[in-house]
Amino acid sequence: MRRLLGFSSVVLAVAGLVAVAPEAGASDGEDIADALAAVPRLTVVSEDAAPEGFRFFELKFTQPVDHRHPGGRTFEQRFTLLHRDVSAPTVAFTSGYNVSLSPNRSEPTRIVDGNQLSMEYRYFTPSRPEPANWSRDLTIWQAATDEHDAVQAFKKIYRGRWLATGGSKGGMTATYYRRFFPGDVNGTIPYVAPNDVVDPVDSYNRFLANVGSPECRASLRAIQRDALQRRDELGALAKADAAEKGYTFTTVGSLDESLEIAVIDAYFAFWQYQPESACASVPEPGAPAADVWAWFEQVESLNTYSDQQLDGFVPYYYQAAVQLGSPEAYDSYLRDLLRYPGADQPGTFVPASVRLPRFDHLAMPDIDFWVRTQGRELLFVYGSNDPWGAEPFRLGFGSKDSYRYFVAGGNHGSTIAQLPAEQAAEATATIRRWAGLPASPASARTYAATTPAGFPGFDANELMADRPRL
Incomplete structure (x- = not known):
């Protein structure tokens, strides 16, 4: 069965930025570790090795199992944080699957030279409630609300502009998050995100x-x-x-x-x-x-x-x-x-022990309609040879300041850096504008060209859902 890769895709996290600014602490000179310790519901599990100018933390964030009943049962959701500077832009990243435990940076994070908060999707272990009620708790709205709660909590530290990104299932997740919480971030960059509006009628x-x-x-x-x-x-x-x-x-x-x-x-x-x-x-x-x-x-x-x-x-x-x-x-x-x-x-x-409810035929048309009629600051990237792009998100009459690009001959690992030079520069400038940064003569190709010392190479097993699928 076709399985979306959870980006961290073959490319989203492979390289770093050209320049690395010195690390800054939290507001008023407070150390970032102390600032994190003061965030309600957040536990610092460990601080791990990071490249010079960055700090990297493994975290747990306590989430309601059912956001409709925030006072009810909770579970621990696994995060990582790559910290550079509280005044820099921050990118909310999810693969739609497990979280990477290495300090890799998504392409938008490299472009804005920002911080990156990476989140594990609910029900991917260990971020799974026990006992599990799949039909009630594993929905796109519940997951979007996980991301909303996290971003709101971290905005107490990172008060600059925020972006959301992800690839494949993570790109879908970033789009759904923006649909349900359109004011949370200043821009959303989904990569190779399929849009199966009417199932099973497809292309x-x-x-x-x-x-x-x-x-x-x-x-x-x-x-x-x-x-x-x-x-x-x-x-x-x-x-x-x-x-x-x-x-x-x-x-x-x-x-x-x-x-x-x-x-x-x-x-x-x-x-x-x-x-x-x-x-x-x-x-x-x-x-x-x-x-x-x-x-x-x-x-x-x-x-x-x-x-x-x-x-x-x-x-x-x-x-x-x-x-x-x-x-x-x-x-x-x-x-x-x-x-x-x-x-x-x-x-x-799906194992027989997990009951499958009736298919929700309203969920995807709702997302598609929102993108076409109300979507703002969206930048979609696809590969022209990628089957998952057979049904892409489409911009409509109501889409504002939004864009869609196709990498010629590109597959499920397509990135901005692989676009023609003019388009790569255009998309890079858009992302920097959304992040409140000045225009740069560099394009995403430049940002992908140099990896600062200390950043690990791309780990496919860690970052992708698995090699051949979504």
Whole structure:
């Protein structure tokens, strides 16, 4: 099943700014650690190593389980804070999944040389209430209110301009947050955020039928058919891999069903993350099974849907099944080889112990309508080859000071820095204006070019939901 990456995307947090200003304390010279300790509901878990000029904190923030009843049960939500200066702009960042425990900076944070408050999405462990009431507490409004409460609490320290950002599911989250709390931040920069307005009526399959070259599409379809025709051979490799890693398949039903869904999804996953030039590496039908297995490991592991691989992403699949929507399976050319037709849908990946309520058909149209009629200071970035951009957010007659860009040939890791120079400079200037900063001759390309000493390299396992999906 297509899984959005929770950005921290392949690019959002890879590099740093050109210049690093000296670190400033809290207001009136107060040390930032002391200022954090004074914020109600906030616990400083630790202060970790950070590049020169920055301080990096792991935090816990006490949130209501149900924001409609703020005096009721609570849970601890995990945050991190990359602090530079209380007078600098601050970026509220979420991947839509787990929070990174490394001091990485999103692209907007680099552009404004600001502070970054990163938030773990509710129900991603350990930020999960116990006992859990999924249908009541895991909604886009509850999550947006988590972000609202946090931003309001941190504004007592960081009184400058605020921006919100995220990629993929995090970009969706940033958009929903702005819809429900339009006055909280001065600008919102969602990256590669899908907008599945009416589920299951969508444009994904039409997009997938035409993306890239006919030759590349044909080679991908050929290896998928070959894999399903050799499922006993590849299934033996999957079984050995599962035994070595301790994988089980209770949620989807069997290793064979997991393998079939992974083969279906490999086409989507290829276009999500691979450049079209990678078509040259697609094995020919009849290639040695070990070579075919190795290719799928790079694109969509045939054991992706084991219980252990799914466990960390159940909150995403739950939300896709009840509010977010999801693409239909792109598998018409494989139907004669399928043993489990119709299984490639979000509910398949949610354990039976979690009840799925009826799908909320009003949630996404509400967000889409708001963006078109009332959205302000929104800057959307997409990749033209990314299947998740098949249904992007669209600006309308009521969208003010808002923009949308497509990276030509870009995938699910598209950034402002990858845009043509003029557009990259234009988008960079817009973000700096929203942050209350003077215009700069540099574009996002310049901001991405140099990493200050001490910033870690990009950690895909830590920052992305997982390699092949949302």
